[in-house]
Amino acid sequence: MITLKRVAWITILLVAVGCSKETAVLPTAVPETAVVVPTATAEIATIPPEPTNISTPEPTPFPPDLSLTAQDIFAFPNPEIYAGDLVTFQVMPFVSQTVVADDVSVHVMVDGYDVAAGTLNERNFSGDPRSVFAWAWDSSNHIGSHEVRVVLDRDDKIVVGDEDPTNNQAAITLMVLDPKDIPATEENATWVTADTSCCVIHTVSGTAAYRDLPNLVKVVDDAAAQAATRLNEQPQRKIDIYLIDRVIGQGGYAGSAIVASYLDRQYSGNSVHELLVHEITHIIDQQFAPHRLVFLAEGVAVWATGGHYKVEDLTERNAALLALGQNVPLAEMINNFYPVQHEIGYLQAGGFIEYLIDTYGWSTFRAFYSNTTLDDGATPAEAVDRNLQTYYNKSLAQMEAEWQDALRVLELGETAVLDLQTTIRFFDTMRHYQLLYDPTAHFLRAWIPQPKAVRTQGNPADLTRHPTAELNVTLEVMLEAANTAWRNGDYQRANVILDSVERVLDNNGTFIDPLATNYLNIVRKVTAVGYKVQSVTLQGDEAQLVVTLANKNGLLPINMRLVNRDWIILAN
Numbered sequence: 399m400i401t402l403k404r405v406a407w408i409t410i411l412l413v414a415v416g417c418s419k420e421t422a423v424l425p426t427a428v429p430e431t432a433v434v435v436p437t438a439t440a441e442i443a444t445i446p447p448e449p450t451n452i453s454t455p456e457p458t459p460f461p462p463d464l465s466l467t468a469q470d471i472f473a474f475p476n477p478e479i480y481a482g483d484l485v486t487f488q489v490m491p492f493v494s495q496t497v498v499a500d501d502v503s504v505h506v507m508v509d510g511y512d513v514a515a516g517t518l519n520e521r522n523f524s525g526d527p528r529s530v531f532a533w534a535w536d537s538s539n540h541i542g543s544h545e546v547r548v549v550l551d552r553d554d555k556i557v558v559g560d561e562d563p564t565n566n567q568a569a570i571t572l573m574v575l576d577p578k579d580i581p582a583t584e585e586n587a588t589w590v591t592a593d594t595s596c597c598v599i600h601t602v603s604g605t606a607a608y609r610d611l612p613n614l615v616k617v618v619d620d621a622a623a624q625a626a627t628r629l630n631e632q633p634q635r636k637i638d639i640y641l642i643d644r645v646i647g648q649g650g651y652a653g654s655a656i657v658a659s660y661l662d663r664q665y666s667g668n669s670v671h672e673l674l675v676h677e678i679t680h681i682i683d684q685q686f687a688p689h690r691l692v693f694l695a696e697g698v699a700v701w702a703t704g705g706h707y708k709v710e711d712l713t714e715r716n717a718a719l720l721a722l723g724q725n726v727p728l729a730e731m732i733n734n735f736y737p738v739q740h741e742i743g744y745l746q747a748g749g750f751i752e753y754l755i756d757t758y759g760w761s762t763f764r765a766f767y768s769n770t771t772l773d774d775g776a777t778p779a780e781a782v783d784r785n786l787q788t789y790y791n792k793s794l795a796q797m798e799a800e801w802q803d804a805l806r807v808l809e810l811g812e813t814a815v816l817d818l819q820t821t822i823r824f825f826d827t828m829r830h831y832q833l834l835y836d837p838t839a840h841f842l843r844a845w846i847p848q849p850k851a852v853r854t855q856g857n858p859a860d861l862t863r864h865p866t867a868e869l870n871v872t873l874e875v876m877l878e879a880a881n882t883a884w885r886n887g888d889y890q891r892a893n894v895i896l897d898s899v900e901r902v903l904d905n906n907g908t909f910i911d912p913l914a915t916n917y918l919n920i921v922r923k924v925t926a927v928g929y930k931v932q933s934v935t936l937q938g939d940e941a942q943l944v945v946t947l948a949n950k951n952g953l954l955p956i957n958m959r960l961v962n963r964d965w966i967i968l969a970n
């Protein structure tokens with residue numbers, strides 16, 4: 399039996415691109431009602447009361463209580479497990495507010511035998527409780543179907559908040575596949591590293607990052623140079639950067655090392671340079687601000703990068719947010735950063751930091767940033783308020799009003815509002831896709847292990863394997879196409895593609911409209927002849943694709959044409 403070990407990342411900054419985990423803030427950060435678990439009891443609670451008089455009283459339904467469904471259990475690597483993989487289990491039940499999550503016992507059984515036990519002592523970025531049992535079950539010699547059953551509070555010690563003990567367990571079927579069927583690119587997967595001036599790059603053989611490693615050395619060094627210049631601080635040690643072949647959250651995370659997505663079908667649309675500057679900033683700034691607040695840290699990373707997902711005018715972005723009335727009051731945002739709509743949170747944090755630095759200079763900001771900690775107030779916002787008074791002679795409310803006054807007089811560019819709306823929409827749609835079809839990529843569902851531990855104890859596939867079904871490939875190339883259109887300023891096209899993606903998401907994965915059907919038919923046709931589709935540029939009856947061969951990862955271009963309602967591959 400393996401007892402749950404908490405992977406102790408004191409400060410994990412999940413990118414963007416990022417997010418930061420400061421355990422001290424998280425536990426009460428979000429009301430637990432934010433956890434929407436579609437259990438039967440939750441549905442009962444939402445039924446409106448009967449309008450007419452009923453003579454026989456109905457039995458009082460249980461309030462939403464501690465409960466678990468199959469959808470709350472995740473196994474890694476994900477989604478496939480091949481015999482020989484060490485399997486990690488993540489359990490994310492619904493926990494009512496009256497329950498102390500750390501007191502809830504969790505047992506994981508495979509085919510009736512206990513394989514792991516612990517409590518709900520981890521938190522995600524929203525503060526929702528969970529358990530992670532890393533590498534708890536060795537699937538060697540277990541090809542075939544297995545029942546994974548998870549039981550909460552097996553000894554029934556929780557009473558208040560767990561009124562219905564019958565909903566405390568759930569099971570999933572785990573298929574352990576024959577390793578002879580492992581994809582050729584994943585065969586004998588192993589970690590391969592490269593030293594650069596600033597960093598050590600870690601990649602897994604057979605991945606896009608491994609293929610591009612010679613070019614990535616300069617990319618990484620350039621990103622580190624930008625972060626160091628902006629912070630006026632050189633890194634004191636070499637930085638470990640793990641480039642992984644899947645999307646996690648919005649792109650990556652950083653603690654003592656960096657994990658960043660680098661893959662061909664990059665549906666979260668990150669630019670690798672911006673992603674790396676953001677994450678490297680999170681590493682270097684710890685040298686002079688080891689206890690920095692999440693809101694400030696993310697703001698500094700966005701400012702150092704010069705934008706969030708792309709280089710952008712942060713002042714104009716914030717003026718557009720204000721014009722749209724979508725800005726969030728700073729005190730509210732500082733106290734509860736991650737649950738705020740992601741793009742708004744990061745843009746506002748970056749814009750506010752830029753205002754402080756541009757108006758009052760770097761050295762004052764650096765002192766303020768380094769010395770503002772959670773110990774300075776009852777809430778993070780109070781801590782910021784107190785330190786703004788110390789370093790700037792202004793309260794948080796005064797500084798926010800002054801910043802907004804400066805934004806209001808700004809003349810917005812023609813496309814500023816449309817660009818902002820399309821940005822927010824793209825990422826909301828992307829996260830909707832993740833929740834439905836790539837749930838372990840979603841920032842609230844992702845398992846974010848310390849990469850060194852993965853390298854030494856886990857499987858390379860923990861950080862690389864991801865869903866590759868036809869539906870995933872098609873929606874991902876559509877998201878990537880929407881992202882490209884947005885970056886090129888073609889907002890109309892971006893929104894048309896996003897409409898089409900949302901139609902698929904809202905119709906249980908059915909491709910209905912002609913645009914989505916075209917993408918699907920292209921992916922189907924090309925996959926059938928042995929390619930993996932990485933991107934599709936569709937223009938009327940013509941399509942340009944970038945593909946890889948199923949057993950190699952070199953990129954190939956393919957042209958297609960629609961002839962008599964059939965997509966045909968053109969000879970090069």
Ligand SMILES: [Zn+2]
Nearest residue numbers: 412413416417
């Ligand atoms: Zn970040």
